[in-house]
Amino acid sequence: MGKTISINPVTRLEGHGKIEIFLNDQGDVEDAYFQVTELRGFERFCLGRPAEEMPRIVPNICGVCPTPHNMASTKALDKLYGVEPTITAKLIRQLQYNAFYVEDHFIHFFFLASPDFVVGPDADPAERNILGVVQKVGLEIAGKVIEVRKRCRDILRLLGSKAPHPEGGLPGGVSRGITEEERVTIKETADYAVEFAKFALQLFKSVVVSNPAYLDLVLNDAYNLNTYYMGMVDEDKNVSFYDGSIRVVNPEGKERALFDPQYYADHIAEWVEPWTYIRLTYLKVLGWQGLKEGYGSSLYRVGPLARLNASKGMATPEAQAAYEEMYATLGMKPAHNTLAFHWARLIEALQAAEDMQRIAGDPLLTSKDIRNMNLRLTKKGIGCVEAARGTLIHHYETDDKGLINKVNLIVATQHNAAPICLSVKKAAKGFVHGGEPKEGLLNMVEMAFRAYDPCLGCATHTLPGKMPLEIVLRDRDGNVVDRISRGE
Amino acid sequence: MREGRGLPSLAAAPFSGEKVFPTNAMAPQRILVLGLGNTILGDDGVGISIVREIRKTWKGRPSVEVVEASLGGMVLLDLIAGFDKVIVIDAIMTDDQNPAGFLYELALGDLGDVVRPYASHALDLQTTVELGKRLGHKMPAAVKIYAIKIEENTIFREGLTPPIEEVVSRLARRVIGEIEPI
Numbered sequence: 001m002g003k004t005i006s007i008n009p010v011t012r013l014e015g016h017g018k019i020e021i022f023l024n025d026q027g028d029v030e031d032a033y034f035q036v037t038e039l040r041g042f043e044r045f046c047l048g049r050p051a052e053e054m055p056r057i058v059p060n061i062c063g064v065c066p067t068p069h070n071m072a073s074t075k076a077l078d079k080l081y082g083v084e085p086t087i088t089a090k091l092i093r094q095l096q097y098n099a100f101y102v103e104d105h106f107i108h109f110f111f112l113a114s115p116d117f118v119v120g121p122d123a124d125p126a127e128r129n130i131l132g133v134v135q136k137v138g139l140e141i142a143g144k145v146i147e148v149r150k151r152c153r154d155i156l157r158l159l160g161s162k163a164p165h166p167e168g169g170l171p172g173g174v175s176r177g178i179t180e181e182e183r184v185t186i187k188e189t190a191d192y193a194v195e196f197a198k199f200a201l202q203l204f205k206s207v208v209v210s211n212p213a214y215l216d217l218v219l220n221d222a223y224n225l226n227t228y229y230m231g232m233v234d235e236d237k238n239v240s241f242y243d244g245s246i247r248v249v250n251p252e253g254k255e256r257a258l259f260d261p262q263y264y265a266d267h268i269a270e271w272v273e274p275w276t277y278i279r280l281t282y283l284k285v286l287g288w289q290g291l292k293e294g295y296g297s298s299l300y301r302v303g304p305l306a307r308l309n310a311s312k313g314m315a316t317p318e319a320q321a322a323y324e325e326m327y328a329t330l331g332m333k334p335a336h337n338t339l340a341f342h343w344a345r346l347i348e349a350l351q352a353a354e355d356m357q358r359i360a361g362d363p364l365l366t367s368k369d370i371r372n373m374n375l376r377l378t379k380k381g382i383g384c385v386e387a388a389r390g391t392l393i394h395h396y397e398t399d400d401k402g403l404i405n406k407v408n409l410i411v412a413t414q415h416n417a418a419p420i421c422l423s424v425k426k427a428a429k430g431f432v433h434g435g436e437p438k439e440g441l442l443n444m445v446e447m448a449f450r451a452y453d454p455c456l457g458c459a460t461h462t463l464p465g466k467m468p469l470e471i472v473l474r475d476r477d478g479n480v481v482d483r484i485s486r487g488e
Numbered sequence: 489m490r491e492g493r494g495l496p497s498l499a500a501a502p503f504s505g506e507k508v509f510p511t512n513a514m515a516p517q518r519i520l521v522l523g524l525g526n527t528i529l530g531d532d533g534v535g536i537s538i539v540r541e542i543r544k545t546w547k548g549r550p551s552v553e554v555v556e557a558s559l560g561g562m563v564l565l566d567l568i569a570g571f572d573k574v575i576v577i578d579a580i581m582t583d584d585q586n587p588a589g590f591l592y593e594l595a596l597g598d599l600g601d602v603v604r605p606y607a608s609h610a611l612d613l614q615t616t617v618e619l620g621k622r623l624g625h626k627m628p629a630a631v632k633i634y635a636i637k638i639e640e641n642t643i644f645r646e647g648l649t650p651p652i653e654e655v656v657s658r659l660a661r662r663v664i665g666e667i668e669p670i
Contacts, residue, residue: 060526134619
């Protein structure tokens with residue numbers, strides 16, 4: 001007889017996010033699906049509103065990653081109003097964006113990923129959390145994590161009026177400039193962030209890479225998924241977060257597409273499946289091929305490892321060195337090791353910190369030329385950034401008065417939703433046998449899911465933190481026959 | 489895991505921006521009234537409506553901050569660190585028989601054990617308080633949570649439904665009564 005197992009690791013009494021794992025009569029895994037409850041009416045909510053309200057509204061889609069939504073929205077307004085931001089405005093936006101990246105990536109690594117590696121993947125769940133990490137690494141290091149994110153958040157507050165929700169966004173520029181005094185402080189924060197990012201990478205190497213058991217886990221086939229990869233690149237095809245072209249590579253790393261985000265709809269298509277409210281994305285030219293990996297698939301991944309796979313390198317020297325070291329260890333590029341998303345995340349944090357240093361040293365940063373007011377309504381605007389979790393696209397269209405009549409958002413968790421299903425299925429197949437998964441083994445399955453840090457709020461356009469994840473195992477007839485619930 | 493030798497020096501440097509962690513130890517008891525929610529998801533925004541009502545009808549005093557936030561996760565640490573007492577006002581969905589608008593008065597312990605979030609977004613309030621304590625931040629000795637039962641938070645819209653709207657001024661008055669000096 002099959003098994004149904006539920007993992008509900010958060011305490012709010014709602015049921016939005018769910019992974020369904022189907023077992024056969026032998027209790028082995030046959031299939032897995034990642035599902036999210038629908039939230040309705042975002043497009044209708046936006047219709048008829050002045051387009052310039054959008055950067056104020058969209059941060060409310062996600063209480064954790066509001067900055068990428070705000071930035072994609074603001075860039076969409078640049079296009080909608082046919083205006084190019086000034087050089088200084090771009091520098092300030094990039095500074096804001098890098099500060100967000102540093103902060104967000106470190107939170108993910110230390111709060112979400114490190115419990116599995118620092119405390120241990122099969123440790124008691126009561127200890128396998130950030131408090132357990134603090135216990136292990138000591139208060140000094142934990143305090144530095146808090147300090148670096150506080151400083152980055154101070155920059156976000158400085159530039160966006162408040163943190164974490166930026167207030168508004170102006171086509172053609174930014175609402176405030178940077179003083180010389182602020183520049184000095186920003187430079188201090190950038191230096192601190194670079195040193196901390198190097199420290200975090202050193203920690204990752206000493207804890208994970210140097211530990212044969214953990215490295216085996218990273219390289220384990222259960223955490224391997226052979227897909228295409230998508231990410232934004234600069235003109236040298238190096239990793240870029242704020243602006244650039246979208247590059248897609250195939251599972252062997254060959255360039256499959258390189259396009260201006262304005263033409264995203266020529267390359268990315270959305271697919272509706274009856275078992276999920278997330279519109280799954282796929283490479284349009286290849287057509288929908290279903291949930292499968294490898295060459296016959298049209299699925300691609302986004303996010304930290306995907307960005308590194310889709311690029312020729314990092315844009316900053318220290319990050320480039322770390323990038324080379326990672327691929328040398330993993331043995332191939334593209335690397336298909338889902339757990340290496342964590343490693344890539346730290347390398348990206350280092351690039352973001354180094355780029356903050358560059359910007360802080362740019363004499364144009366403190367220029368007063370922060371806005372281009374040469375606005376011209378084009379009635380269509382597409383803004384694209386790399387959100388921490390992957391490519392984020394905002395597409396708005398308006399009438400002659402600039403009132404919204406079309407909205408389309410494509411978020412990271414949409415791109416990754418189908419691969420998440422496959423990753424969970426592979427991990428479940430690798431670790432769940434005979435229908436009797438133990439707590440530690442279920443955590444191994446969850447690790448495949450957590451590597452993506454999927455944002456259920458973004459995917460369905462609501463605030464996160466209120467969307468518990470549930471894992472359900474069903475027998476071949478779909479019956480729920482057992483439940484194991486963490487957090488109860 | 490211990491901090492190894494040769495790690496980069498990370499000496500703290502002052503920052504000129506706004507202080508994230510208030511540290512005025514000599515001040516009178518500092519109270520935070522924190523309204524959480526999302527005002528574009530209908531009744532989910534009730535916590536924010538209530539703190540707006542408090543700000544509108546109460547003259548305030550320096551030791552009390554009335555704050556609204558649409559966020560989750562680690563950011564809560566920034567908001568609540570440094571306060572002696574925190575009153576959180578938020579919407580909640582439950583599977584009991586209580587009607588919409590029912591008011592639950594909860595303590596941190598009522599929210600369940602410290603558990604592992606599924607994503608970095610989901611760091612809960614209790615873990616946040618515990619984490620802050622362990623990191624040596626001054627964390628509130630008392631946290632009271634007013635949770636208003638709502639029935640729907642999956643449709644984008646502004647404004648509250650009548651049974652939830654009815655709670656706003658009543659709970660605002662009650663909270664004002666709690667934060668007024670005796």
